[in-house]
Amino acid sequence: MLKKGQLVILGGTLLYPVTLFAEWEVNMEAGVTAVSRSIYALHMQIFWICVAIAVVVFGVMFWSIFRYRKSAGAKAKQFHENTLVELAWTIVPVLILVAMAIPATATLTDMYNTDDSEIDVQITGYQWKWQYQYLGEEVSFFSNLSTPMEQISNQQAKGEHYLLEVDEPLVLPVGKKVRFLLTSNDVIHSWWVPALAVKKDAIPGFINETWVNIEEEGIYRGQCTELCGKNHGFMPVVVQAVSEQEFQGWLQDKREAIAAERAAAERVWTMEELYQRGEQAYLKNCAACHQAGGQGVPSIFPALKGNSIVRFDMKKHIDIVLHGRSGTAMPAFSAQMGAVDIAAVITYERNAWGNDTGEMISPQEIQALLNEPR
């Protein structure tokens, strides 16, 4: 028997797509940059050209179907071929295409001009999160999906920004030319924000360039658009555009937070503190593949629960977490997490899910390993 509350939730999940959030959006948005508006203009231009051609061609066709139907006694004329007509319907489309190609070329040339940027941000795709590095500012962080698992599995009502929300958005100032340098740590991803008309592939081993100059403050949402594995649909992009002043303040706060994190790596941590922090870090960085319960996915992602390396071989365990495993989906986490988080995750994995080794490793030991040449 379902309780009343459960019924309300069940009823709600069935109904609100059609009621509360009904948005019959049928077109591209014009966006908030000069480039996005000129793309929108091109889109509408080619759309109306197609509509006009469709009206003429389908008009003639349906009129013929109606006028020359056999049931109305139509007798077929046996004419065929007419050089003039055939030349016309070849040349006229070419002229239309030339007219279309000219503004398209201009817009594309503009989109490719990444010169004179005021801020450079490196965007790195990971399975399944984005890393943002503000070059020359010593600020760098990861941006993860923040929609709770319960909403995805329909145990909780879905929020307004379901699947389009992150823990830390990319913050950018308005009115500045920002250059993006895109790359990937594993497979190919693609970084897209529709309102900014920025979409570019992030390819492992190569760097792509693009740029944006946002005109209005606000929050702009997008997603990864290149199939990148299991959680491709759960890899949103959120950009928060703020004033220059706010941006500078935010950068300062970020730098302080990073300094505090460094200081944390110096102090002594208890097993319990590490375990608790490790659980959080595990859910954020490891659970997408190895699963929240450590059971992994058979033949794809190994289980950590009861895993012999995790239980008996601390040295190898640390090595895999720090440096990854070549030829597999396991990345080198030394590039993704600080010493505290790495120590915490390893401590957590060695003690969670009945692994119960009772062993811990300190952030200082991890830091020492990170400092020594490999």
Added chain:
Amino acid sequence: MTAAVSAHHAPVRGIRRWLYTTNHKDIGTMYLVFSLAMFFIGGSMALVIRSELFEPGLQMVEPEFFNQMTTMHGLIMVFGAVMPAFVGLANWMIPLMIGAPDMALPRLNNFSFWVLPFAFTMMLSTLLMDGGGPNFGWTFYAPLSTTYAPPSVTYFIFSIHMAGISSILGAINIIVTIMNMRAPGMTYMKMPLFVWTWLITAFLLVAVMPVLAGTVTMMLTDIHFGTSFFSAGGGGDPLLFQHLFWFFGHPEVYIMILPAFGIISQIVPTFSRKPLFGYASMVYATASIALLSFTVWAHHMFLVGLPLAAELFFMYATMLISVPTGVKVFNWVATMFKGSISFETPMLFSIAFIVLFTIGGFSGLMLAIAPADFQYHDTYFVVAHFHYVLVPGAIFSIFAAVYYWLPKWTGHMYSELLGKCHFWCSFIGVNLTFFPMHFVGLAGMPRRVPDYSLQFADFNMISSIGAALFGLSQLIFLVTVVRCVLVGRAAPDSPWEGAQGLEWTVASPAPYHTFSKPPLVE
């Protein structure tokens, strides 16, 4: 004596007939039945996808399995359903249309068919393996399909190899047949358009299937033998994969549509009771599309960071393809103009083909505009586009062809009522499924996602309902065909009033051996 001779020429009974046959009609039938089976398997996978996407949230399947379904749906439909269906039609109809007694290389013909069931059994079996089947999309971009692939990828590679061998051999056979076995008097420019479009398609197949074979072989050595063709870490380039894949993949798109153009060019004149408006310009348009198809592959890669000059080249070349494609559409319309049109099921599917394929052509032209593609790329707008050209395009043309030639194959008429019922259900289902995808794509929904944000909910629900309707209407098709074979009323040799061509000069059903003596073409 006479009895012994005719016994010698009749097919053997039982399974051996189908295993050992070298008869183009038997092999054509096997291709068509195989393709129909694959169509239902690939279609069921589409229904799994659509039921997961019925509502936001994860309800039916895990994301991992969802990716396997999108991948397998694409692979099965492209390589298992559409391509074999066209080869089946070619087998049945090309010898009948050019007045040849059989295909030029009958044993090779048997082999090219019998490779296929093994290839696809192997491909489907990966779904049951540890780690699941291919989950990297039908375009299998490296490194997702190499370093990050499930272990079953090796079986996938070999099944692609087998399907590729089948296609290459089939194409060689078609080229040799058309070039050498035309009846006396049938010059190239007298060949029916279906034969012309298939001749050009066969050249495309021979040109690009080896590229695909090379590409999957490079994947194989990257995975097992330590090479780094597609890995930057070893000095390779993931984009090399995309260039190779799309050098195959774009002509492949035309492989799936040129024979459809041929079919429509047979059917529209028949039911308009009027010759095709511009036969020669249709042939030239087909050839230009085929040539241009080798120069446009990177329009699938506008976002990978090509240099500006390359973007402009591929944008212009792609836009240019709309010119010969437009010529085709104008020709069909001009053929109907001042005709005497009747609306039997093949004609209904052909008219729907012209309208809906043209809509797919329009969205293709929009996608060709490179700056706009930065917004369209990898969204549901693209999914809408290629389904419009492939489902009401290629697949509707196959339905039209089946209804058109079924009386010749079976000697029975199908039920016009059931045929029209199949048409209208499919027509409504297809548009309900794929038209809303334009809207969600433009509004920002990426493709290949198992879950989506709430603003896309309504249109996705409509798409899923449409998919169920389209899927179920194919059962009507099955019933119509089976009823036609079993209990249809007898068909005359030429059941269509306006039909022209050698295939209608032989008896219905077409005897096991036809044109043992070549007909004379005026």
